[in-house]
Amino acid sequence: MDSLKKKKINPFTISTTQTAIANMCKEEQTCTNPSCFFCTMKEPEPSLRRVAIANFFKEMPFTDHQDQVLVLSGLWHVAMTHPDDPEFPSLGIFKCMANLIYKGINDRNWLLKDQNIYIPYYAAHVIGSYTMNKVEFTEIAVQQGVIPPLMELLRGKISWVEQRVAVRALGHLASYEKTFEAVAKYEEEVIKLAMKLACTCLEVVYINFVGVKNINKRVKYHCDLLTRGIGDSEMEDRKGEEWASQLQCWCLYLLNCFACKERSLSLICTQDFLEKLRGMWGGLVNHSSPAWVGLVRILCYSKDGRKYIAESKEIIENVCNLSRSSDDWQYMGIDCLLLLLNDQNTRYKVFEIIALFVIDLVELGSLGDRPNLGETITKALLLDYKQSKVKFRNQRVQRALQDVWNLKVERRKKEKLMSEDKLEEKRVLVCLIKQEANHMFWLGEIEEALAKYTEALDLCPLKSRKERMVLYSNRAQCHLLLRDPDCAISDSTRALCLATPANSHSKSLWRRSQAYDMKGLAKESLMDCIMFINGCIKSGVTKRVKIPYYAARMISKQMDATWLFAAARSKTTSSQARKVKESDGDYECNNDEQQRGEMMRVMIENKDFLSGLSTIIEEPLLVKEVNRRKVERARRRSKKAVMARSM
Incomplete structure (x- = not known):
């Protein structure tokens, strides 16, 4: 091991297989440590190597070698790259990791010695990696006592970085039927901690890391974990945003594990939490997670969950907006609304809100793996159509239902009886009326043009989906132009439902993006604008595609508004908040907080023992992001303003 130090081998250059770990000591001739893990891995006899590894795992938590972080980083690499390999789980790695976490929590002197500060993080991550896929590994982990130390990390005994990997590991353990009850022994505390952490983690990460603009005052080992020890402040910010999003989403995943078993729903569904939940967006940073809507859909699967969701007007409105967006999770929003509409206990509590949104989706075709989704929505709306006329006094709702009935029932019957010649006559007439409407539009007679487009839509055959798509889009x-964003959203949504595939009509996407912007719905506007730009790129003939300046400007505006830390940033604009942000971490609330603040100060001041360490590579996340620099370059290349596209 001495030669490793002489060679200054970075612990994060360790290879990703057990053989590679053994090869690190291939040239080692003078290793004086009889219990060297890397030498143990060189043992050619499998049975002897297994015995030696098992003994090493037993002894490691009770020894004090300065190179332990090298071993942990090697174990982490193996766990990340070979999470299904049974060798280490069968030899006691879980008990070893649990004891190391306990040691870090209980022995502050040891934790701040050498590079031991990294060990609890890696230990919790090793547990989480081995419990991702194999239920038999989770059973071993529970038997070897990993849950109590993970709970200590979840309680915040060290920092948010360790909380992140603790909630990840607990989520894996709670997701399996055989180990769920072991986590459920702490049910009330787990749920309360996960809810609190989901609500506060973004502010914590911003105040203690991302918002600390003086990089010398950021906790050094956090920087190294985030950027592999080689990144600049920009990379630290980007990774900090990604990890904060993961922390929030994994908290929601842990809550999902209880919600899907209908456990503690009254605790999860407090109105205060539901109000905050609607802002927990997986978004562009952590796009593989449905975040808030994933939990809402799980709740809507149960009778009690639907009752709680139906009582939250804010959640219902958010789900309705999601259902009329181009977000990847649109189908989840529609699922939630259908579940509420098809339950007689919640149908009439939410109908007057939901109906005015989903009527725009009745002509939706396939969405993902859901065929004829518009027909399903129509059936849910017209489930008790005749009784609905009496139940709902809201005239807008009555008119909306009447429109759906006329469109999906009456007109369909009439057109089935029409001859092809008669239908062709209607198409020709619609074309003439559309030309009149276009002419009026370009003369600036907007209200008259709108009336003409409406007339054309009333005549246009239902089978002429493309023509009706254009008419709806033009009316939007x-x-x-008449400053009516609600109607613009409605018409552009109807146009996008008629597109093939759904949500692929560029003009309608851009128009709805503008309408959402007028209403202050930044996330929905952003998603539509991204889809609009994607359409521009796909339709480009050459490789050099110029993004319209107006779309670039909208992207920039909405990305700033929907930034993960936008709310946290707004809270730190006062002088007091800035003082907290620029402080050295000593925010004092109680004894535990004071101890953590003291530990953070020591870690910041003692930079030498924290240098040279780097981060993990997480499980792959499907990240959907827009490159700000490319957008800005495209905007600068534009020599003049590009007018809105013609009708």
Whole structure:
């Protein structure tokens, strides 16, 4: 091991297989440590190597070698790259990791010695990696006592970085039927901690890391974990945003594990938490997670969950907005609304809100793996159509239902009886009326054009989906110019439902993005604008595609508004908040907080023993992001303003 130090081998250059770990000591001739893990891995006899590894795992938590972090980083690499390999789980690695976490929590002197500060993080991550896929590994982990130390980390005994990997590991353990009850022994505390952490983690990470603009005052080992020890402040910010999002989403995943078993729903579904839940967006940073809507859908699967969700007007409105967006999780929003509409106990509590949104989706075709989704929505709306006329006094709802009935029932019957010649006559007439409407539009007679587009839509055969798509989209533009964003959203949504595939009509996406912007719905506007730009790129003939300046400007505006830390940033604008942000971490609330603050100060001041360490590579996340620099370059290349596209 002495030669490793002489060679200054970074612990994060360790290879990703057990053989590679053994090869690190291939040239080692003078290792004086009889219990060297890397030498143990060189043992050619499998049975002897297994015995030696098992003994090493037993002894490691009770020894004090300065190179232990090298071993932990090697174990982490193996766990990340070979999470299904049974060798280490069968030899006691879980008990070893649990004891190391306990040691870090209980022995502060040891934790701040050498590079031991990294060990609890890696130990919890090793547990989480081995419990991702194999239920038999989770059973071994529970038997070897990993849950109590993970709970200590979840309680915040060290920092948010360790909380992140603790909640990840607990989520894996709670997701399996055989180990769920072991986590459920702490049910009330786990749920309360996960809820609190989901609500506060973004502010914590911002105040204690991302918002600390003086990089010398950031906790050094956090920087190294985030950027592999080689990144600049920009990379630290980007990774900090990604990890904060993961922390929040994994908290929601842990809550999902209880919600899907209908456990503690009254605790999860407090109105205060539901109000905060609607802002927990997986978004562009952590796009593989459905975040808030994933938990809402799980709740909507149960009778009690639907009752709680139906009582939250804020959640219902958010789900309705999601259902009329181009977000990847649109189908989840529609699922939630259908579940509420098809339950007689919640149908009439939410109908007057939901109906005015989902009527725009009745002509939706396939969405993902859901065929004829518009027909399913129509059936849910017209489930008790005749009784609905009496139940709902809201005239807008009555008119909306009447429109759906006329469109999906009456007109369909009439057109089935029409001859092809008669239908062709209607198409020709619609074309003439559309030309009149376009002419009026370009003369600036917007209201008259809108009336003509409406007339054309009333005549246009239902089978002429493409023509009706254009008419709806053009009418949406009229509503935009008349400053009526609600009607513009409605018409552009109907146009996008008629597109093939759904949500692929560029003009309608851009018009709805503008309408959402007028209403202050930044996330929905952003998603539509991204889809609009994607359409521009796909339709480009050459490789050099110029992004319209107006779309680049909208992207920039909405990305700033929907930034993960936007709310946290707004809270730190006062002088007091800035003082907290620029402080050295000594925010004092109680004894535990004071101890953590003291530990953070020591870690910041003692930079030498924290240098040279780097981070993990997480499980792959499907990240959907827009490159700000490319957008800005495209905008600068534009020599003049590009007018909105013609009708």
